[in-house]
Amino acid sequence: MQDAVPPRPIEEVHDTVCAALGLAAIEDGFEEFDDEPVGSASIAQVHRAVQLGGSGSGEVAVKVRKRGIEPLFRQDMFALRALAAAVAWAFPDHDRRELAAYLCEAVTRELDLQQEGEAMERVR
Structure with missing residues (x-):
């Protein structure tokens, strides 16, 4: 396994996150979603995001497994x-x-x- 791998295209990341969370668009679940990953490895990459308001709001790390x-x-x-x-x-x-x-x-x-x-x- 490698820990410095080029990131996947952001469109693929958004599609994967939306499918996993049942969202029509990334904006339906996040106020902010950084297109540039914090880290990218062989299995997954991590993006900083801010969830939409509600009980689960706040800054989060979104780990997205590569397709x-x-x-x-x-x-x-x-x-x-x-x-x-x-x-x-x-x-x-x-x-x-x-x-x-x-x-x-x-x-x-x-x-x-x-x-x-x-x-x-x-x-x-």
């Missing part, structure tokens, strides 16, 4: 598990299937932005 990333990671995880199984078969003293399973679980957690958001709420 098409999940199938790519599923392929990578399949390949990693297959490689670990092949190594275990060829070199029984170097069985790394448990490590591969752990890495796949960690990547799956990293892809779950809902779980990440809930964890951040608990910390607040």
